Amino acid sequence: MVGGGQLARMMAPAATALGVHLRVLVENPSSSAAQVVVDAPVGSASDEAAITALVDGADALTFEHEHVPNLLLDRLESAGVAVHPDASALVHAQDKIVMRTRLTELGIPVPSWAVLPSAAELGTFLADHGGVAVVKTARGGYDGKGVRVVRSPEDVADWFTAAADGTGAPLLAEEKVPFTRELAVLVGRRPSGETRTWPVVESVQRDGVCAQVVAPAPDLDPATREQAVEVAVRIATGLGVTGVLAVELFEVADDAGGPPRVLVNELAMRPHNSGHWTIDGAVTSQFEQHLRAVLDLPLGETAARSRWTVMANVLGSSLPDPTDALADVARLDPAAKVHLYGKEVRAGRKLGHVNVSGDDLDDVRRRAIAAAALLQGEASA
Incomplete structure (x- = not known):
């Protein structure tokens, strides 16, 4: 398993009960999972050498977070590693634009949405959706991070700047759903x-x-x-x-x-x-x-x-x-x-x-x- 947070920590008792040997790649020796998992090498989720060593002799590779490079997973799969979920599935949890595109193709009910190449598209989306929208970064957001309720393109001007210069993720807009x-x-x-x-x-x-x-x-x-x-x-x-x-x-x-x-x-x-x-x-x-x-x-x-x-x-x-x-x-x-x-x-x-x-x-x-x-x-x- 890649990732040393609480999800990997809570996986340990289940693995113990099943007699499954769990090896976890942790970010540091004091991480949540490292405190309870015996086999917990330290390494980054983007470190190919660390993950290659992690899967040596393993029956499967899985994750407690989505922040693993897809190209690395593709190489592991090509080498015969059983990656679950595989890169072609995981990308839908890594990139919100990819996810929204595919769910729309599958006919899954989703909020109205649009990709935002520039502030002009956001202005149009706002005009079409009552002057308010939810803007998200396509990658990297969680627990409310990378999400803003906006009423003007200026509300996310910094995100557009970051997306344009390559330091930030692409953006998408979604309708502000009146959910119960x-x-x-x-x-x-x-x-x-x-x-x-x-x-x-x-x-x-x-x-x-x-x-x-x-x-x-x-x-x-x-x-x-x-x-x-x-x-x-x-x-x-x-x-x-x-x-x-x-x-x-x-x-x-x-x-x-x-x-x-x-x-x-x-x-x-x-x-x-x-x-x-x-x-x-x-x-x-x-x-x-x-x-x-x-x-x-x-x-x-x-x-x-x-x-x-x-x-x-x-x-x-x-x-x-x-x-x-x-x-x-x-x-x-x-x-x-x-x-x-x-x-x-x-x-x-x-x-x-x-x-x-x-x-x-x-x-x-x-x-x-x-x-x-x-x-x-x-x-x-």
Whole structure:
């Protein structure tokens, strides 16, 4: 696996349970994954020598992030390395223009969008979409980075300058979707084509970062649920994804008064924050499923273990170390499942998450938020 963050860290217990030897290329010896993975060489995701050494003797190569050069992956595939997802699929998670183009070709519902070669095209797009748009950098954005809501080309003048001189990524505009909430579907797919999906979830964002996930999405119309799952499977199949694919969606009211519909917002070809609830709340976690998929093993059952599971992210902390609050969390809620990532505390940084399951959604949500608050150094509700 390339990448030493929390996703690789959370892959380790699943690999241990399956008896799979996990080797992780980490950015530095103190990274989140390096603290728990025994076989963790240090190297860059763009270092061909480091990745060539990483895959020596391996059955498959996979990733915890999308920032691996496609040309390097092409060379590895040509040399016989089983790369999952492969370069031709991964590019759709690396480049938003490539992704929007291909999803449009596949007939997948997406927001209205346009490539922006210059400020003039943005001016036209704004005029056609009520004077407001969402502008994104085609590459490199995550957790709200590389995304701006704009009302004038001047709002992203610096991005146009960077794109023109080659120091920044190309830009695209999307309509500002009047969504009612955000949903997500996770799909596991193996090379043979077998797919499995988990229940559709609702994700709650704070300042562009996921704060909570509710599984399953409450009060979801059955027709909307069916559309969300069908769209996610079509994407996984149409792009040839192997592993776990996260499809982030907007739920939008239907103008004709029918069930809400969905539009695809973003894709991630790896385990994803919207699936962390599966560690404790599903029969098979997204991390075990990803390993099964990339090794072409039969996929695991994805049913929920409880009526409700709520995941609350730990976003920053006033404590020097969130583990200082573990005793308080255990006293407050012995059933809360804490997952900390071994990261240095920084404002707004994802330091971990808490999963709580049960039969009463209001109670489960309150408990998850309260436990995360303690880890953030805040008084419990």
